[in-house]
Amino acid sequence: MSTATRAAPARTGTGAGQEGPGGGALTGTGVLLRFALRRDRVRLPVWLAAVLLVTFSSLQQATDLAPDDPAEAADTAATLGGPAMLAMTGPEHYLADPTPAAVLSMLTLGYAAVLVGLMSVLTVVRHTRADEETGIAELLRSGVVGRHATLTAALATAAAADAVLGLLLAVLLPSVGLGGATVGGALLYGAALTTVGLVFAGVAAVAVQLSSHGRTASGMALAAVGAAYALRAAGDVGPDALAWCSPIGWIQRGYPFADNRWWPLLPALALAAGTAAAGYLLSTRRDVGAGLLPPRTGRATASAALTHPLGLALRLHRGLCAGFGAALLVLGAMYGSLLGGVEDMLADLDEVRAALTEAGGTLVESFASTVLLIVAVVASLFVVLVALRPRAEETAGRAEPLLATGLSRSRWLASHLVAALGGGTLVLLLGSLSMAVTGAAATHDGDLGVRLLGAGLAYAPALWVTGGAAALVYGWAPRAAPLAWAVPAYGFAVGYLGKLLGLPDVLGDLSPFGHVPQLPAAELRWTPLVLLTLVAAALVAAGLAGFRRRDLDPK
Incomplete structure (x- = not known):
């Protein structure tokens, strides 16, 4: 008597960007997030320490630049209000009431934003495109991992680092005894850096879909960071409209410790959400390991x-x-x-x-x-x-x-x-x-x-x-x-x-x-x-x- 046996259906992996049986597009995100945080357990604290150093190393300088004497304060405003200093620091409006905290925000917020942008870009590229180059992503997708899990885990890792940085600044700045460092201003200062970090994480999410090489993707995203800083500098010296073309210019015009305006963060958050959404959309239009931009055709023979x-x-x-x-x-x-x-x-x-x-x-x-x-x-x-x-x-x-x-x-x-x-x-x-x-x-x-x-x-x-x-x-x-x-x-x-x-x-x-x-x-x-x-x-x-x-x- 012959017996017919029916083979069990083979489990379908996700190497081509498909979800496993019963899984969704975000299946496995939690595991990948913990894995990413484990890999970056040293790298991210070093980045956070660097941003904190940029801010807190300028405390004494900010205090010296904001004297109580009105005559000396006017001299300081004239010094910091020159075109060269404005291009290197931030908008002149901070000098309307130059408290030490306002001067600190003027001096450091732009530089800290660049560092946070670098941290976010390199983190997202490391856990997406770089892993695809080395074959790690394909190995992970052979298991039960959703098509969007890798990108989500990378963005969540960068967002977690940005959020921790914002909280640390919100807690530490009011406690250092800096004149004018209010709790509300510290919250805005920290939120501004968190927001700009999210923006450049979203920019990196788009860049990794375009190029098939991690170095090229990093270069494109870092060029966006540099362009944002350059537009901010040009707008602070020249037409103010140029600064409003830059997310760094947006967060600086929140004027932490001066006017404490929260609404300039809204367009930055909208840009962060838009770029992240674009990254998800573009990721569905390419294969693992490939980029949307076609590679340049090389010569038929090597030199x-x-x-x-x-x-x-x-x-x-x-x-x-x-x-x-x-x-x-x-x-x-x-x-x-x-x-x-x-x-x-x-x-x-x-x-x-x-x-x-x-x-x-x-x-x-x-x-x-x-x-x-x-x-x-x-x-x-x-x-x-x-x-x-x-x-x-x-x-x-x-x-x-x-x-x-x-x-x-x-x-x-x-x-x-x-x-x-x-x-x-x-x-x-x-x-x-x-x-x-x-x-x-x-x-x-x-x-x-x-x-x-x-x-x-x-x-x-x-x-x-x-x-x-x-x-x-x-x-x-x-x-x-x-x-x-x-x-x-x-x-x-x-x-x-x-x-x-x-x-x-x-x-x-x-x-x-x-x-x-x-x-x-x-x-x-x-x-x-x-x-x-x-x-x-x-x-x-x-x-x-x-x-x-x-x-x-x-x-």
């Missing part, structure tokens, strides 16, 4: 340069190099144009003047040496990004086929390090050149322009040490590769904020940027530059040695 590891590395990093080069050209031009008005801008800020001129030189030279550090730190971000690219190639499984050929490990990794160190020097040169040209024009001093160019290039050995540190961590402990970001972050904290906060000089000695002579204010000393170069060479050699001795770590 001769791509047959060599260095040529391939340069090809992989040329887009990033172009983006950083353009950004530093703009940044250098902006800072250089301010040099002609430094004396007036800092006329009544005695403590800031004293901190800047501590290394010697004129006030203009000291200010230039300080902002050149910012240019160098931004260039070092490029160095770290490129130096850690081999980690992404390794975990994505693209390095193993290359190394299975006659290509040695040392040559492969060295090609990326050459691109990192050489490209970093190039973008540093572009930023320094831009600042030198505009600075010479603003001060009518051609000799200053030449010295500014040399002062910028003096930071090249510090960039090389940064790249060497990234190579060392990647070579010996690849899972700890994110620690390489501590070098530029620490260098900025002690080099730029340390002057204003009066931090001990010994802290600056722990940063490679702290050993660079503060040109053009100080005298050129070759010894620290040579030692930094030797340290960089030793770190690179140690990183190469470590990479040769360990196993690959594909995911």
Whole structure:
């Protein structure tokens, strides 16, 4: 007697964006959210600490800029109300009643909004498009996971970080004893940053649907952050309508600790909801791992340069190099144009003047040496990004086929390090050149322009040490590769904020940027530059040695 057996229906996965049996579009969101928070348990607190540092490091400066004497307050308003300061800070209306809290909001809200935007963008891209590139998303969707669960979990992670930041500021600001820091103003200040974070999380949700590469998606979303800040700056100096085209301009016109207007947050919330909804809609019109924008068709045959590891590395990093080069050209031009008005801008800020001129030189030279550090730190971000690219190639499984050929490990990794160190020097040169040209024009001093160019290039050995540190961590402990970001972050904290906060000089000695002579204010000393170069060479050699001795770590 034969028996007929009916096979049980196979469970359908969600690799193509379909829901599992009985599941909805959001099935599995809670699990993915907990997984994302677990992965970012260190990254997000560091971001939150950075935003809090930007705000609270300016408390004393805000107090000094808002004296009780009406005559001194008028001088402060005249100083902060100049076009250069308005472009760097916020709208002039804050100065109508310049309490310390209102001045703090004017000084820090725009910068904090940029940091929150960066945090939200990178968080959403990390848990969506980056996971699709590495295959994690496809693996997750093979289970019972709804088509919108991944994007929802990423947005919820960013929103949770934004909300925690807003609550921390709302609680801490009224408790520091800052004049005019009311509870209502603190709530608005925190809500403004939470709202702008949601806006850029939504922008990132759209960007990850357009491009099939995480780096491109991040670039598009971060360009939106930069455009929002630029529109805000243009509107504060020129036509006010330009600032109303920017979500950063909207939240600043809530005037926390001044007018305490909540309604400017409404268009920002509407934009956040609209961009998030657009991200969900666009996600249904593409396959997992693909982007809506078609990839550019390449040449039928590869160029001769791509047959060599260095040529391939340069090809992989040329887009990033172009983006950083353009950004530093703009940044250098902006800072250089301010040099002609430094004396007036800092006329009544005695403590800031004293901190800047501590290394010697004129006030203009000291200010230039300080902002050149910012240019160098931004260039070092490029160095770290490129130096850690081999980690992404390794975990994505693209390095193993290359190394299975006659290509040695040392040559492969060295090609990326050459691109990192050489490209970093190039973008540093572009930023320094831009600042030198505009600075010479603003001060009518051609000799200053030449010295500014040399002062910028003096930071090249510090960039090389940064790249060497990234190579060392990647070579010996690849899972700890994110620690390489501590070098530029620490260098900025002690080099730029340390002057204003009066931090001990010994802290600056722990940063490679702290050993660079503060040109053009100080005298050129070759010894620290040579030692930094030797340290960089030793770190690179140690990183190469470590990479040769360990196993690959594909995911």
